[in-house]
Amino acid sequence: MWKQLLEFLRQKLKGENGVRLVVFLGIAGLVLILLSGFLPDKAKPSSRTETSRTETTASDLSMEQYCRQTxxxxxxxxxxxxxxxxxQVMLTADGTSETIYAQDQEQEQGESRTKIQKKCVIVSDSGSQQPLVQQVVAPEISGVIVVCSGASSAVVQERVTKAVQAVLHLAASRICVVPAA
Structure with a gap:
């Protein structure tokens, strides 16, 4: 069967008509490849909406996760x-985490003024475009309560307070150490 198919193709491609057929098929293939780049991808819009929903949920949970991990x-x-x-430890935080995006700065100088234009840096990844994250700032811890079994001793309270101050850079007035019941 393969031999018959190959023989058929050889006969059709012989001569000037065969060359024209090969060139026509090649051009048709290139046109189809170029047109495929302009067709909309149905999966992209849904993935973008899912990504934005995930980012919103992630930013809401990031403060909670940050506090629990700490x-x-x-x-x-x-x-x-x-x-x-x-x-046991409980933290309270002011605000939420903040995302700082990378910016590109252009400066134009005129006769008597300077114009500074800042633009967010965009990164393309797998067909989607997203801003480049430069830094994520954690929420500020506003207070800590520590409940421990040894806190009935003033020495232990002082040790715990100093340890929490060192780790979280908080004033002693924002740290409460109490004995467990």
Whole structure:
């Protein structure tokens, strides 16, 4: 069967008509490839809306996740301090995390004035365009309460307060250390 197909193609491609057929098919293929770039991709709009929903949810949860992760780290380190025993930590934060995007700055100087124009840097990735994130600033911790079994001792309270101050850069007035019930 393959031999018959190859023989048929050889006969059709012989001569001037065969060359014309090959050139025509090549041009038709190139035109189809070029046109495919202009056709809209139906999956892209839904993925963009899902991405924006995910980013919104992620920014809302990022403060909560940041606080919980910091609480867990504080608990694990404070329980190693002499006299603390078991403890629980709760943080409160002001605001939410802030995303700072990279910017491109252009400066034009005129006769008596200077014009500065800032534009957000856009990165293309897999057909989608997104702004380039330069930095994500965590929310500011406004207060901490530490409940631990050894907090009935003033020495332990002082150790815990100093440890939390060192880690979170908070004033002692924003840290409350109380004994567990």
């Amino acid at each position: 609480e867990q780290q504080l608990v694990s380190i404070l329980e190693q301090v002499e006299g603390v025993g078991t403890c």
